[in-house]
Amino acid sequence: MITHFILNGLDRRAGIVVALLVAIAILVPVLNLVVPPSSPFHVPGYTLALFGKYLCYALLALSLDLVWGYCGILSLGHGAFFALGGYAMGMYLMRQIGPRGVYGDPVLPDFMVFLNYQELPWFWHGFDMFWFAAIMVVVVPGLLAFVFGWFAFRSRVTGVYLSIITQAMTFALLLAFFRNDMGLGGNNGLTDFKDILGFNVQSAETRSGLFAATALSLALSFWICSSVVRSKAGKVLIAVRDAESRTRFIGYRVEHYKLFVWTLSAMMAGVAGALYVPQVGIINPSEFDPANSIEAVIWVAVGGRGTLIGPIIGAVLVNFGKTWFTAALPEVWLFALGALFVLVTLFLPKGIVGTVQLAAASWRERRAAAPAAVALDPKPAE
Amino acid sequence: MTDAAIAEGSLLYLDNVHRSFDGFKAINGLSLVLAPGEMRAIIGPNGAGKTTMMDIITGKTRPDSGDVLFEGRVDLTRHDEAEIAIMGIGRKFQKPTVFESHTVADNLELALRAKRGPFSTLVHKTTRAEYQRIDEILATIRLTERRSWLAANLSHGQKQWLEIGMLLAQEPKLLLVDEPVAGMTDDETAETAILLRKIAETQSVVVVEHDMTFVRDLGVKVTVLHEGSVLAEGSLDVVSSNPKVIEVYLGR
Numbered sequence: 001m002i003t004h005f006i007l008n009g010l011d012r013r014a015g016i017v018v019a020l021l022v023a024i025a026i027l028v029p030v031l032n033l034v035v036p037p038s039s040p041f042h043v044p045g046y047t048l049a050l051f052g053k054y055l056c057y058a059l060l061a062l063s064l065d066l067v068w069g070y071c072g073i074l075s076l077g078h079g080a081f082f083a084l085g086g087y088a089m090g091m092y093l094m095r096q097i098g099p100r101g102v103y104g105d106p107v108l109p110d111f112m113v114f115l116n117y118q119e120l121p122w123f124w125h126g127f128d129m130f131w132f133a134a135i136m137v138v139v140v141p142g143l144l145a146f147v148f149g150w151f152a153f154r155s156r157v158t159g160v161y162l163s164i165i166t167q168a169m170t171f172a173l174l175l176a177f178f179r180n181d182m183g184l185g186g187n188n189g190l191t192d193f194k195d196i197l198g199f200n201v202q203s204a205e206t207r208s209g210l211f212a213a214t215a216l217s218l219a220l221s222f223w224i225c226s227s228v229v230r231s232k233a234g235k236v237l238i239a240v241r242d243a244e245s246r247t248r249f250i251g252y253r254v255e256h257y258k259l260f261v262w263t264l265s266a267m268m269a270g271v272a273g274a275l276y277v278p279q280v281g282i283i284n285p286s287e288f289d290p291a292n293s294i295e296a297v298i299w300v301a302v303g304g305r306g307t308l309i310g311p312i313i314g315a316v317l318v319n320f321g322k323t324w325f326t327a328a329l330p331e332v333w334l335f336a337l338g339a340l341f342v343l344v345t346l347f348l349p350k351g352i353v354g355t356v357q358l359a360a361a362s363w364r365e366r367r368a369a370a371p372a373a374v375a376l377d378p379k380p381a382e
Numbered sequence: 383m384t385d386a387a388i389a390e391g392s393l394l395y396l397d398n399v400h401r402s403f404d405g406f407k408a409i410n411g412l413s414l415v416l417a418p419g420e421m422r423a424i425i426g427p428n429g430a431g432k433t434t435m436m437d438i439i440t441g442k443t444r445p446d447s448g449d450v451l452f453e454g455r456v457d458l459t460r461h462d463e464a465e466i467a468i469m470g471i472g473r474k475f476q477k478p479t480v481f482e483s484h485t486v487a488d489n490l491e492l493a494l495r496a497k498r499g500p501f502s503t504l505v506h507k508t509t510r511a512e513y514q515r516i517d518e519i520l521a522t523i524r525l526t527e528r529r530s531w532l533a534a535n536l537s538h539g540q541k542q543w544l545e546i547g548m549l550l551a552q553e554p555k556l557l558l559v560d561e562p563v564a565g566m567t568d569d570e571t572a573e574t575a576i577l578l579r580k581i582a583e584t585q586s587v588v589v590v591e592h593d594m595t596f597v598r599d600l601g602v603k604v605t606v607l608h609e610g611s612v613l614a615e616g617s618l619d620v621v622s623s624n625p626k627v628i629e630v631y632l633g634r
Contacts, residue, residue, distance in 0.1 A: 001505035233503040235488055239481045246479040249440060250493045250552055251467035260500040 009227025017309055018219045025215035029208035045204055049279060050323065052211040054316045056276035059218050061299040061311035063268035066225050068297070069305035070234065071261050072241035074159075076293050077166030078269050080173050081141035083287035085270025087177075088140055090190035090283040091124060092133035093201070097194050110192070111185045121183040130197055137274040138267040145266030146259065153255040153262070158244070167290050174288035189284025196278050207279070214275045218312070221268050225308050228264070237261055298341050304351025313352060390454045393418040393556055393586050394439065399448030401434060401610075408434040409445065410610035416556070421582035423597045423618075424590045426607035427630060432590045433476070435607070436558050440473050441466040453555075468498065472554035476561045478541035482534035486525055486544055489533050490516045493548035515551070523547035523577070539570040546577060557587045563596050575599035594618075 010018065028051070031043040060082050067073040094109045103113040107120055126132040148169060152162055180186035199206040228234050239247045240254050248254050277283045286292075296315075303314020318340070325333040348355050389395045394416040401409040409431045416422055426432055437443035438450060441463045450458040458466060467473075481489050494512055497503070520526040523543040528536065533544060542562055549557050562578065563571040575596055581587060582602075591597055597604060597618055604621050606613045608630050614621045621627050 001507065004507045005505045228504065231504050232491070232506040232508075233500050235481075235484060235492055236500075236503055238483055239492055242481050242483055243479045245442075245463075246475070246481070247492075248463040249467055249473050249475075250548065251464050251498050253464045253498065257500050 005227050005231055008230050009223055014226040018223050021215050021219035025212040029212050032208050048211055049207060052214050052279045054319050055214040055218055056272045057319055058312040058315040059221055059272035060269050060296055061315035062221055062225060063265040064296050065300045065305050065311040067262055067265045068300060070229050071237045071258060074163045075166045076163045077170035078296055079293035080170035080288055081266040081269035082273035084141045085137045085273030086277040086283040086287060087184060088133055088136040089274035089277045091127040092130060093193040094190050095128040100194055115180055137270050141266040141270035142263050145263045149259045149262040153258045170288050170293055171290055174285050177285035177288060189282060191282040193281055201278050210279050217271055217275060222308060302344050302351055304353035307353045310351050310353035388415055389451050392416060392454055395451040397449040399445045401445045407610050412611050416586060419586055421587045421602045423600055423602055423604045424607060425604060430607040431610040432607055436560055440471060470555035472549040472552045472557050474545050474549055474559045478545050480533040480541050480544050484533055485530050486533055487516055487529045489544055490519055490547055490551045493551035495553045519547045519550050539566050557585055559589045561591055563593050571596050
């Protein structure tokens with residue numbers, strides 16, 4: 001049964017995407033590390049770091065699409081799960097600094113010494129071990145999503161009301177994480193990382209490794225999402241999206257399905273955040289900014305919600321545009337983003353991938369219909 | 383017979399049910415008994431409480447007071463929609479609601495009797511028996527040719543039939559059908575009457591309908607609702623000659 005679930009997700013199209021991502025995970029680091037800089041095939045470290053970041057965003061977009069595109073839950077607070085995963089990883093990276101901090105305290109990170117902490121707060125224990133931090137990366141966002149979803153879905157909060165409270169959730173976390181007495185670095189967040197698993201986070205090899213890990217995580221998540229949406233449970237999710245009360249009247253506990261997919265999605269977003277933090281070198285409360293979550297919604301809308309490849313394409317394209325714009329015309333970027341959202345909503349309501357799929361389907365139909373029309377006309381006009 | 387004895391042998395038993403919305407008494411002392419295997423038509427003018435009655439039976443609305451029993455023992459007011467559906471009460475809405483972005487066959491598969499939890503459906507593999515059952519239902523509702531169509535592309539009448547097919551797939555003990563022929567052509571209406579009579583051979587059915595020709599085609603006991611309670615009960619000829627019924631409903 002489990003094997004059916006796993007294999008069912010890997011149809012031809014999903015197989016191509018997974019294979020492509022695995023190929024990227026291998027090729028790009030090779031082109032960065034092995035191919036000499038003089039070669040035209042060399043991938044500079046700057047590009048590698050940039051695309052590593054894009055792939056983290058792609059994973060966040062994928063997780064958001066799983067709940068929005070397939071179950072109709074528009075989350076305007078998915079950045080919160082991303083940031084929580086990031087903080088869990090950041091805490092591990094802080095503990096790895098050890099006595100190499102500015103103040104040289106063997107246990108306490110610099111900001112704690114600065115704020116006169118006498119000992120490590122209880123929730124920092126265990127984060128010196130990678131395996132523990134790795135578990136927390138999925139457990140903390142997952143737990144928050146589970147508790148939040150438990151109350152929201154049981155009380156049947158849906159539509160725009162749910163979107164608003166997800167936004168409130170991330171805003172509340174933003175305010176909480178700004179406070180110094182949260183014990184998580186306040187305004188400045190966590191930064192000045194040195195090692196991950198004993199490797200220097202700044203080195204080209206580690207960066208390549210992080211890139212590969214991100215691409216592989218995205219491939220694995222894509223496979224999981226594909227398995228979920230192609231299973232019978234995935235059909236129930238789409239049923240919930242299209243006709244929630246009908247689904248209830250044929251005997252499905254809608255809140256259980258929502259809770260399942262919501263929690264799974266939050267865990268994936270957490271992984272995305274955890275991979276993001278060592279690559280950008282910092283995590284601070286601004287990651288909880290509601291604007292970030294809304295931007296993620298735009299990536300999904302542009303790429304095509306309700307398709308799994310769409311959010312990946314959307315996240316990479318929009319962020320590529322953002323990088324270009326903020327360098328060339330920094331003051332125009334927000335207008336461009338807003339215009340993009342309006343244009344996509346008006347002219348490509350199914351996003352890039354959805355529109356391409358629609359066009360392909362109608363082309364196939366026409367091609368199939370053309371010879372059939374001839375065959376159906378046995379007596380040509382005399 | 384005592385109330386308890388009546389409830390004992392019934393499939394569905396409503397006794398003195400009340401429900402008001404902001405002071406409006408949608409259901410006002412409604413009592414109704416449905417025997418196992420029975421088919422019943424319910425008629426009544428707009429606002430008579432037909433849809434609210436369905437909502438109460440299927441757990442969407444809680445009554446303010448009164449008893450609602452299924453099979454003489456299960457108190458339906460204590461369960462939610464999903465639990466009641468699993469117990470064996472299927473409901474068809476007035477406006478056809480099928481899952482538009484699923485194929486006809488997938489719509490039926492989702493409704494088939496099977497475990498409903500997310501972890502069961504996650505690893506579920508459609509069995510041969512399930513495929514056979516889907517084929518049977520497709521034949522019954524005359525949609526075999528359309529099995530791989532998206533439900534969105536069906537005609538209005540076909541959607542109504544698909545929804546009836548989904549009810550059949552649930553294998554309920556009781557079917558509640560809300561205005562099944564609204565918006566149908568005359569031919570489709572006649573076909574639907576045949577379909578429902580066929581279903582009633584094995585299941586209990588409650589049909590709410592405005593269309594008198596259709597109710598006559600069904601040829602079953604009729605209950606007339608008015609202002610949230612039962613005005614008259616009997617064959618269509620008996621109730622339609624009842625002066626009270628003529629006054630509130632048929633005479634207009």
